[in-house]
Amino acid sequence: MTGRPVDPDVDLHVPRQRSELREGPWGVLAAIAAGGALGALARHGLGSVFPHRPGEFPWAVFWVNVSGCLLIGVLMVLVTETWTAHRLVRPFLGVGVLGGFTTFSTYVVDAQELVNHGAPLVGLAYLAGTLAAALAAVFTGVRVTRLLARPRRGEAAPRIRCGERSEASGE
Amino acid sequence: MTIVLIVLGAALGAPLRYLTDRAVQARHDSVFPWGTFTVNVSGSFVLGLLAALPAHEGVMAFAGTGFCGALSTYSTFGYETLRLAEDGTRFYAVANAAASIVAGLGAAYCGMAIAQAVTG
Numbered sequence: 001m002t003g004r005p006v007d008p009d010v011d012l013h014v015p016r017q018r019s020e021l022r023e024g025p026w027g028v029l030a031a032i033a034a035g036g037a038l039g040a041l042a043r044h045g046l047g048s049v050f051p052h053r054p055g056e057f058p059w060a061v062f063w064v065n066v067s068g069c070l071l072i073g074v075l076m077v078l079v080t081e082t083w084t085a086h087r088l089v090r091p092f093l094g095v096g097v098l099g100g101f102t103t104f105s106t107y108v109v110d111a112q113e114l115v116n117h118g119a120p121l122v123g124l125a126y127l128a129g130t131l132a133a134a135l136a137a138v139f140t141g142v143r144v145t146r147l148l149a150r151p152r153r154g155e156a157a158p159r160i161r162c163g164e165r166s167e168a169s170g171e
Numbered sequence: 172m173t174i175v176l177i178v179l180g181a182a183l184g185a186p187l188r189y190l191t192d193r194a195v196q197a198r199h200d201s202v203f204p205w206g207t208f209t210v211n212v213s214g215s216f217v218l219g220l221l222a223a224l225p226a227h228e229g230v231m232a233f234a235g236t237g238f239c240g241a242l243s244t245y246s247t248f249g250y251e252t253l254r255l256a257e258d259g260t261r262f263y264a265v266a267n268a269a270a271s272i273v274a275g276l277g278a279a280y281c282g283m284a285i286a287q288a289v290t291g
Contacts, residue, residue, distance in 0.1 A: 006254040007204055009189055009247050012196045021193065029186045036185025036241040037178040044177050044236050069249035076250060091189070094246075100185045102245035105214035108275040109222050112283070130245075131268060138249040 008076050009095045020087060031088045035096015043101050055117040058110045061103065062130055068102035069134040073141020082149040173232045180237020184214075188242050202263050204251045207244065208271055214243030215275040219282025224290060 005011030012018045020028055043064050050060040075094055079085040107130060114123030191213075192206030199205050218239040221231060248271060255264035 004254070006202075006251055006258070007192065007196070007207060007247065008250045009192050009207065009244070010196070012193065029189070032186045032189050033182035036181040037237075039185075040177050040181030040237050040241050041174065043240060044174075044232075047236075065245040065249075068246040072246035072250045073253070095189050096185050098246040099188060099244040100181050100241040102247075102249075103214075103240040104211040104243035104245050104248055104271070104275060105218040105239040105279070106243075107245060108215040108272070108279045109218045112219070112276065112279055113222070127272060131272070134245060134249040135252060135268075138246075138253045142253065 004080050005076075008072055008090070009099060016087075017090075020091070023087070027088060028091045031092040032096040032099075035092040036100030037096075039097040039100025039102075042097075043103065055114060055119045055122070057114075057122055057126055058106075061106050061110060062126065062133070065102045065107060065130055066133045066137045068098050070137035070141040072098050073138040074145045077142055077145040077149060081146065172229065176229055176233040177237040180233040180235075180239075181241035182237075184238040184241030188244060202255070202260055204255075204267060207247050207251060208267070208274070211243045211248060211271055212274045212278045214239045216278035216282040218243075219279030220286045221282075222279075223283035223286035 005014050005017065010017050010020075043061075046064055047060045052058045052060065072094060075090075075098065079090050079094070107127075111123045111127045114120070114126060188210045191210050195206035195209050218235055221235045221239070226235065248267075252264050252268050255261070255267060
């Protein structure tokens with residue numbers, strides 16, 4: 001284990017996330033609810049602008065899930081490896097906005113409806129294509145952000161004075 | 172009205188995902204991300220049920236687009252799969268991707284079958 005969270009929503013192995021609900025439960029839950037509502041509205045908006053007919057490849061949900069995966073990779077590197085972010089940034093943007101924007105249930109049900117409408121190959125291509133593109137997107141988001149954020153990490157290092165305990169060196 | 176219903180559904184679904192994830196992790200200290208697996212499979216079951224009913228437009232906006240959409244998540248699923256692979260637990264990464272998709276499809280199918288049995 002590298003000590004970084006595996007679950008971007010909440011990872012109880014990370015002490016700060018384990019205690020975040022105790023410290024201010026309503027703030028955290030309100031941030032997640034507000035973010036989730038914004039994310040879901042954005043997904044609905046894109047689905048309305050780019051609708052798909054039964055039996056057609058659901059491009060809007062495909063791009064929603066792939067772009068959401070790219071952005072979670074960027075966000076998680078920023079909040080766990082680069083910044084000391086405000087305690088509501090991850091709940092609002094990660095759990096709320098991106099969690100509400102992307103969807104697993106629609107992905108699965110859309111794939112099944114493609115099969116039910118006599119397009120099993122399109123359904124299979126949609127299942128496999130989304131998975132491959134989403135994993136490539138999250139990989140790209142993480143790697144590119146690490147690459148770009150590296151100089152800033154170097155600049156931040158001298159702020160830690162000798163003898164001072166820091167969260168970064170403590171892990 | 173549709174927008175209000177989506178907002179309400181998502182404002183319930185997203186915090187419920189967070190709370191479910193916490194509750195599952197508190198009971199199962201495992202490398203496998205059971206919390207996200209649980210919400211994604213549950214969301215697929217409910218959406219399968221709604222899709223086959225067929226539900227009223229308002230119910231679909233609230234419970235389908237809002238609630239199930241925000242309860243289930245692809246970004247968390249994708250990030251977890253990558254992190255498992257990064258940490259050297261490739262087996263869990265592959266198992267997470269395969270099990271989530273197979274269980275999600277199974278759950279949606281069960282939801283659809285129940286809806287069809289009820290509506291005849």
